[in-house]
Amino acid sequence: MRELAADLLLVLHAALAAFIVCGLVLVWIGVAAGWRWIRNPAFRYAQLGAIGVVALEAAAGLACPLTVWEDLLRGQAEPRSFLGRLAYELLYWDAPEAVFTVLHLGWAAASALTFILVPPRR
Secondary structure, rough: OHHHHHHHHHHHHHHHHHHHHHHHHHHHHHHHHHOOOOOOOOHHHHHHHHHHHHHHHHHHHOOOOHHHHHHHOEEEEEEOOOOHHHHHHOOOOOHHHHHHHHHHHHHHHHHHHHHHOOOOOO
8 A cells, every 4th residue: 555655646746747847848839839828827836836846945955755755655665566667767867966956946947037038827
């Protein structure tokens, strides 16, 4: 049961990361394509807020709570389910922590700049 909970938490974590990354990319594509939905305030505030929290955690040197909870549930075991392994490979890369801090802060800056240049509208 703990392994299933850890896998579900891992998939949720990967979905959140995908929302942060793909959300901003879709805004950029949507500007060029003339999509009106990319200015939806709920979508835009949620994307900016999510990367803002991640960037603040990274700048403070804090571990993501989702990672901590998953580790507590899983212990030292690696995911065994297909979705768990896939989400793990997409989410956790082998690189120094400083690389992730720069990436998170850079993505937050790009999100904030995009928010200003392409503001949400009702």
